[in-house]
Amino acid sequence: MKKLFLLIFVGFTFIQCIAVKSSTTTATPVKNSNVTVVEKTNQPKTKLVVGVVVDQMRYDYLVKFYDKYGDGGFKRLMNDGYNLKNVHYNYIPTYTAVGHTSIYTGTTPVNHGIISNNWYDKYEKKSIYCVDDASYQTVGANSGGNKSPHRMLTTTITDQLHLAQNMKGKTIGIAIKDRSAILPAGHTANAAYWFEGGDVGKFISSTFYMNNLPSWVTDFNNSGKANNYLNETWDTYYDISTYTETLPDNNEFEGLFKGKNTPTFPYNLAELRKTNGNYNLIKGIPAGNSITTDFAEAAIIGENLGKSDYTDFIAISYSSTDYVGHQFGVNAKELEDTYIRLDKDLERLLNFLDTQVGKNKYTLFLTADHAAVQVPSYLNSLKIPAGYFNASEFEDYVNNITLKYFNSSDLVEDISNYQIFLNKDKIRELNLDVHKVSQVIADEIISFENVYKSVTALTLQSTSFSSGILQILQKGYNQKFSGDVLFIPNPSTVTYSKTGTTHGSGYIYDTHVPLIFYGNNIKQGKSDVYYPIVDIAPTISSLLNITEPNGCTGTTIIEVLK
Known part of the structure; x- marks a missing residue:
């Protein structure tokens, strides 16, 4: 009987020790699905974030x-x-x-x-x-x-x-x-x-x-x-x-x-x-x-x-x-x-x-x-490659592409944020394939001055980029809202005035923050x-x-x- 009582006492004490240790341990986040579980701590509660x-x-x-x-x-x-x-x-x-x-x-x-x-x-x-x-x-x-x-x-x-x-x-x-x-x-x-x-x-x-x-x-x-x-x-x-x-x-x-x-x-x-x-x-x-x-x-x-x-x-x-x-x-x-x-x-x-x-x-x-x-103009003065993207010239360039390949300059609805939105109604009216139009544009605009990369929405939907600038572009692409063709300017190339600066790219000068x-x-x-x-x-x-x-x-x- 004494042995049984001793075993019960030791077991109860051991459980108490575990409980005390658990309640005073430091925070250890554990990932589980979308919930991060953190063990209890003895730190004071944060009253204001x-x-x-x-x-x-x-x-x-x-x-x-x-x-x-x-x-x-x-x-x-x-x-x-x-x-x-x-x-x-x-x-x-x-x-x-x-x-x-x-x-x-x-x-x-x-x-x-x-x-x-x-x-x-x-x-x-x-x-x-x-x-x-x-x-x-x-x-x-x-x-x-x-x-x-x-x-x-x-x-x-x-x-x-x-x-x-x-x-x-x-x-x-x-x-x-x-x-x-x-x-x-x-x-x-x-x-x-x-x-x-x-x-x-x-x-x-x-x-x-x-x-x-x-x-x-x-x-x-x-x-x-x-x-x-x-x-x-x-x-x-x-x-x-x-x-x-x-x-x-x-x-x-x-x-x-x-x-x-x-x-x-x-x-x-x-x-x-x-x-x-x-x-x-x-x-x-x-x-x-x-x-x-x-x-x-x-x-x-x-x-x-x-x-x-x-x-x-x-x-x-x-x-x-x-x-x-x-x-x-x-x-x-x-x-x-x-x-x-x-x-x-x-x-x-x-x-x-x-x-x-x-x-x-x-x-x-x-x-x-x-x-x-x-x-960029300051970088140019130091002979460092940099430049300015001419949006109006680019728009003319894209329209000439669609005119050359599809006999129409009305296939583009909007160009903004380095994205091209196609006129789907016009493409259907001409019995064209939207994916073919997109790919032709993506292939051709790479020849435009200061375009570094170009890719279609279909490629971003069907290909997983594991590294590089296209992976960063892919993380910013939203299938419901983004354009049909996306492109990336050369490094240190902006659509802006020649004084002051701007941002928007995936290059390190825009991404690295405190x-x-x-x-x-x-x-x-x-x-x-x-x-x-x-x-x-x-x-x-x-x-x-x-x-x-x-x-x-x-x-x-x-x-x-x-």
């Missing part, structure tokens, strides 16, 4: 301007968080709407359906914008708010957090650009706010989310912050002579504000706003990032984010970096100063989160929606391991112990989690 997307930020800006940053912004994230140095977009095209959607859905256009910012709708026979939705009205202004995320076909990590908490907790998206606020916030967001320029100068929303702006938004809009920023002078934060990382202030590769004869500091904003769209000007200067930070802080206070029993999510996109890059290029003094000032805004945001939410109660990730190419995780349940460290951008959403899912977005194709970055 902060997603930060810097529009058009190349990875090398972290390194290039490192010595100009203070200790509390980018450096704090890099040194105290987990810095992933080899993160890339794994699809074409690398545009703003597609980037934000892919970050938050954990998948590529193949599944989520956002194939560009604007694209040709082959069903409606017109160009459409990614978040336009005539079903809804503007809230907070007379126009600019007929928007929703309805074109995004899958859920986001923000949606999944809401679903996991039975619609408790709050999700808010904030940006200067509408698409950068709407798409990350998802279908179930409590709110998305974006800045309406022109003569409005306010953050607005859509009846998709609400019928009236909350009082804290109205108070912010009435505070005069936007007007105050535009009554200042934009000069360099430090002495311009110390800005040795970029080209001379006055060079031929930068664009101009209307009313300026040279692209040089200082910029009298009070004067420039008169000829540059009034409040639109704030989008293209560092103050656009500053007012975004101001508004994010107001949102956290106004909505009591991070204060309830549930996990909240705020998605912040810094859009002005993109406007500055487009106008001045990646080697401009204006761009360098913009990142120096963004660093200060990040420091302010982090200090605010420490105080308002608590140092161990929030988790933040910072990344970019795409990077950007060196100004990714830093920071805060609660995140390790301190760095890694050179390659990760695709679609791994962010499942990693946040693992952190929060919730189901991944329903189209997710990424996997958890295990090494960043405690």
